[in-house]
Amino acid sequence: MTLYAENLNAAYGKTDVLNDVSVQFEREKFYALIGPNGSGKSTLLKVLAGLKTPTGGTIKGLSNVTPHAQQIAYLSQTRIAHPLMTVSDIVALGRAPYRKPFGNLTSHDKNSIEMAIEKTDLTALRDKAYGKLSGGQQARVLLARALAVDAPILLVDEPAAALDPYYQLTILELLEQEALTGKTVIAALHDLALIQQFSDEIVVMKNGYIQAKGQAETTLTNEILASVFHIKKTGGKYRPV
């Protein structure tokens, strides 16, 4: 599913944080959304997910007949869930957009839940209480909840934060795979090496604007790195400027 943002604006109180953001995200692609802290990545994801109302602009590409929550899955940067719920019960919450009030899980729901648990390597932890997991394990549970939605658009806010190197690679490989199956995957990320290794395209944000969009060769140039992040790459190493 191609998602179009046209002239999106958003604010917190009187402070504008998204400024005329126009950007297109295509299916079967894994987009890395990058930018300094506070540049508007999470806000853009929240607006695209329908969790924050824009002050202007439009989002196009979604179906009018399918519920919004079935079309877009969203992983928040804040990893909050009930500490007494088990891993599998939290992952099952991903099926909420499909369930009738007091309805039981269907075999399709159960299948999506199992797939999400398997993909995030949580089988051994499935009956554990969320509050008893490590930060990295909790991050995987909430990603599994988003995967269980089985939505054509997956928006994930710092999915690799708090993960050890093995799981960083596993999760980014998984997101890459989700895109290959036809999904539109947009992930706010910070690790430039991982971004170059896994993403199809990079969207660079600065002060609520889209500064650049394209492949690493055109978006991670020293000119853009210096103006957006105040860093540059010399001799194969990133350094502050």
Ligand SMILES: Nc1ncnc2c1ncn2[C@@H]1O[C@H](COP(=O)(O)OP(=O)(O)OP(=O)(O)O)[C@@H](O)[C@H]1O
């Ligand atoms: N709930 C809020 N209330 C008020 N201001 C907010 C709120 N959330 C974010 N902001 C402000 O909006 C701006 C954009 O924040 P946002 O979280 O979108 O940035 P980000 O690029 O995701 O940053 P980070 O890399 O630190 O996660 C920042 O200046 C931030 O202080």
